[in-house]
Amino acid sequence: MMQESGTETKSNGSAIQNGASGGNHLLECSLREVRSNGETPSVEIGAADLAHLQQQQALQVARQLLLQQQQQQQVSGLKSPKRNDKQPALQVPVSVAMMTPQVITPQQMQQILQQQVLTPQQLQVLLQQQQALMLQQQQLQEFYKKQQEQLQLQLLQQQHAGKQPKEQQQVATQQLAFQQQLLQMQQLQQQHLLSLQRQGLLTIQPGQPTLPLQPLAQGMIPTELQQLWKEVTSSHTAEEAASNNHSSLDLSTTCVSSSAPSKTSLIINPHASTNGQLSVHTPKRESLSHEEHSHSHPLYGHGVCKWPGCEAVCEDFQSFLKHLNSEHALDDRSTAQCRVQMQVVQQLELQLAKDKERLQAMMTHLHVKSTEPKATPQPLNLVSSVTLSKTASEASPQSLPHTPTTPTAPITPVTQGPSVITTTSMHNVGPIRRRYSDKYNVPISSADIAQNQEFYKNAEVRPPFTYASLIRQAILESPEKQLTLNEIYNWFTRMFAYFRRNAATWKGAIRTNLSLHKCFIRVEDEFGSFWTVDDEEFKRGRHIQRGRPRKYCPDENFGELVAHNPSLIKNIQTSHTYCTPLNAALQASMAENSIPLYTTASMGNPTLGNLANAMREELNGAMEHTNSNGSDSSPGRSPMQAMHPVHVKEEPLDPDENEGPLSLVTTANHSPDFDHDRDYEDEPVNEDIE
DNA sequence: TGTCCTCTAAACACGC
DNA sequence: CGCGTGTTTAGAGGAC
Known part of the structure; x- marks a missing residue:
């Protein structure tokens, strides 16, 4: 009852704590790194280094912001992690993800997976789509890096040329616009992801890729961005102080350190405030904002803003747009949230890739012909293809x-x-x-x-x-x-x-x-005990009755069958299909008689072999499904182990259990203890006769 | 509502 | 004594 939810809550809390602490640690590392890099600012830094640095810095910003948010939330008591756990599932994954920017721990993944209204298939679809998105984003980022390199070269050249400060400002503005474009795309990607995640069953249809993804992706293909870039960069001619401004120009470095945000926000935010959706600088922006005019905005549903962690109530779509533009404009926080979400997606993709690889290896190892299409991973749908083991x-x-x-x-x-x-x-x-x-x-x-x-x-x-x-x-x-x-x-x-x-x-x-459960049968040998299952009994699903003492009657032999056999087979349950306990018992008998453990059909000892065969015949078809591999009766354990006496878990004898094919055995096994057991008999007779 | 099943926790026993 | 294993019971929640 509550215990279970309690443990879950606990684990949630720990996951969050782990994430937070991990974030702190990463933050420190990142800070160190940034600091060390930042202390040696230089135009000699390569583009790749810059990109890396930018990523680091952006992540750090995200963490910092999120930590601040967390602190604020905790102080205000509005949203403690604990409470998050109990909130509707829609918000939790995002919240969790937001608190763990860098690395998604298994616990957090668990949270995400558990609390999403997604089936594995939907998750697959989601991941596929996100993969496509990320691919495009990577292309875009590569392109962006290249452009930055070019820009840097330009800047260096222009530095020598000594251009006017006004032009510098213009360049900065233009570049900023492009960066904001990039960010906008990331935001939209995040929105898309969120909409997928939140709408879950309703919107994710594997065969129906009618999602905002397509127009978005198509609207921002690298070539068009290149054109955009040309538009942006064609006007500017000069730039100075490139090394100084570079970080502030760069989206991902808008907050290099904790003291930076105020400064950088001065640079960035004017755009955000005057043009929260950045639809002025570029015609392409129109296509993006066009999507937002649709009332099926992925960030808007049920009168609530679906921005991660927002949930602001917006009465209508217009007010939502207003809210979106004002509250979720391009600023540090939104940027951080986007990047965090990117990390989440990347982590999921990584996980998926690894798991797919493992699955492939497993199936290869098991010589299973996988009909699973490689390109369209649906490893969860193996019904038709897996005869797995x-x-x-x-x-x-x-x-x-x-x-x-x-x-x-x-x-x-x-x-x-x-x-x-x-x-x-x-x-x-x-x-x-x-x-x-x-x-x-x-x-x-x-x-x-x-x-x-x-x-x-x-x-x-x-x-x-x-x-x-x-x-x-x-x-x-x-x-x-x-x-x-x-x-x-x-x-x-x-x-x-x-x-x-x-x-x-x-x-x-x-x-x-x-x-x-009556279906589980304990078998004991000198080296310990092991458990077998009685499948028929399992299907009956009966429990050993409460209040009914399970009598331990050790060292009772049970009739002729085991007269020569000191092994203790207390009670072999009547069943039509329990070859396993039977085999265990036979193994025990054979072990006791020092009979090599071959298959029951090839047992050396004629008596026991015949007995086994008779039993097999008696059990008839019930055994057939298991006799395809006669190894069922092969020594389950090491030969040495198998050579030792076996003790089958004793079970209170139900009256109906005497009526099965093995009633001979079980009745032979009858001991005073069983009679005592029968005092408890209260089960309908013959209920098991099939 | 009652019954059954399932889960969880706990207590206890036993053997190593 | 601690630990692993096994048994039993109580109580709660869900499904029917």
């Missing part, structure tokens, strides 16, 4: 096709499309329970997890599966269909980034689930 088809064949039985089941049917993570599962981080299936314990197929394997591996998003489902999956994915508790832990941490923290919580939950 052999466990997908072997471990839980009955789970495909599965049919989620509740609308809240996060797993969507295959027919509905690739989305596996629904808005709810993505959004509700708190007390909302994520169930694979509420009414029936429909097993997860490996494909279910595989669809979003990469996603869950890297995003700290809580998987929409119950612990029981995940434990079962972990066990079934193991080669021997059995895992120790620690191996189960490892599987969880390996497969889900979410389970890489709060270990005490989820580990306890795993143990509880293992104990509580």
Whole structure:
């Protein structure tokens, strides 16, 4: 209940704190760097160095501004990070992102991912589009750098020529206009990103790229900007004091240090105030502002300004425009926000690229033919292409096709499309329970997890599966269909980034689930214990009844079958498909008889081999789906381990469990303890007969 | 509203 | 004693 949300809140807080402190650290580094660079201002600095320096400086400005904002918010009590956590999801990611300008920690990524109303597919689309944007932006920046180089050369030449100060001013103005153009584009890109993020389901349609992106991108292609630049630069002829003014001219260096903003804002802001949207200097600006005249402005929705962290109420579109021009004009803060957002996007892109690479490597390693189109990454939609692991088809064949039985089941049917993570599962981080299936314990197929394997591996998003489902999956994915508790832990941490923290919580939950669910069978040998799963029982989804003491009756043998066998198979649950516990029991028996652990079909010991075969026949088709690899009964553990006695988790014997094919075994196993158990019997008889 | 399921936390036991 | 493991219970919330 509250505990879960509590942990989330805690983690949010820590993420923010980490981010903030990281930002501080980076700020210090950046300051040092800037300082060292700034103390040796020189026209000899290369364009690349300048660009780098500009980036550093801009980042530093962003951090500084954001830190200031944070401080202000905290002082005013309007928006503490804590409160941010509880605010509607729309604002949180941006806020978080704004507070962590440089590096997005996994926690922050988690926040973003969790609180966005985005499915992984939408995230993919978003990232794709942002990638395209960033590509263009990179081109633009390269172009800009080149122009700056040219400008620098020009300035140097003109310096020698000794031009008039008035012309210098004009050059500065013109260049500033261009820089503002660049910034404007960045802002619009950010707006686009935000609109994508915020509108989530409503606007992001994979096959429908009708987003502001296109006109925006097309409106600002480098060639046109080059033309723009020509227009801007054609008039100016002179410049002096280039080295002095360069930083102030440059957008990204408008605030070199904490003392700079006032000075630089004097330079920049006049434009912003007189022409907040900068539509005068360039005809191209018209095309940009044209978009803003559309009432479907990405920064405006539901009467609220959607600028990151703003949420100002604007009664109509005109007032919104007014607000936009006044409050979000080209100034240091907006610039910083843009750059921060750029960092966010870049980080996401990096992450995506890495994950794609990993996925490719994994699939290659698994010899899976990926039908996933390389150019259009939709790694989350592997339904049709992934037969990912052999466990997908072997471990839980009955789970495909599965049919989620509740609308809240996060797993969507295959027919509905690739989305596996629904808005709810993505959004509700708190007390909302994520169930694979509420009414029936429909097993997860490996494909279910595989669809979003990469996603869950890297995003700290809580998987929409119950612990029981995940434990079962972990066990079934193991080669021997059995895992120790620690191996189960490892599987969880390996497969889900979410389970890489709060270990005490989820580990306890795993143990509880293992104990509580009848489907999990504990098998013990001399070296410890491991867990297997009874799939049929899993589908029944029954718990061991509360208040019903689980009797420990160690060292009871159970009839002829194990008369020669000191191993302790307390209770093999009746099931049609639980080859695994059966195999475990057989392994135990074989181990006790020093029988080499071959497949059950090729066992050397005639008695046990026949028994096993008889059991297989008895179990009939239920075993078929697992006998494709006879290795199921191969030694699950090391031969040495397998040679030792095995102890199967004892289970209170349900009356109905005596009616299965293995009733002989279980009744043979009958001990006084079981009779005692029957005192608790209150379950309907025959309910399990299928 | 009641029941069931799930999750979380906690207490306790046991063995190493 | 600490730790890992396993069991059990209580309580809360969600779904039906």
